[in-house]
Amino acid sequence: MILALLLLAQPMPPPAPITGVRAPAEVWEQRCTVCHGQDGRGQTKKGRQLKTPDMTRPKWQARLSDEKIANAIANGVPKRKMPAFKDKLSNEEIQALVPYLRALGKAAH
DSSP states (O other): OHHHHHHHHSOOOOOOOOOOSOOHHHHIIIIIHHHHOTTSSOOSHHHHHHTOOOTTSHHHHHHSOHHHHHHHHHHOBGGGTBOOOTTTSOHHHHHHHHHHHHHHHHHHO
């Protein structure tokens, strides 16, 4: 009881500030690597199960426009079992992932 009163008497620290948009690498790490892997090749256990495409391949990079990539992130790809992230990521975070994915392709080849 006394401990509870002492705790209540202590000033509460302010909540952590909202930092806004996360860096694409942070979003990738938190949301994408389970299936796509750190390098975008899809060679994780989950990625192999779902037959995740290798996003570093020139053919994959050439086949999809930036708009299609952003749409897939936002709305998912049901036939590939990729979930939609429009309710989990801001539009800015989704848009920032597109050049991040393009860079994965350039880094690999």
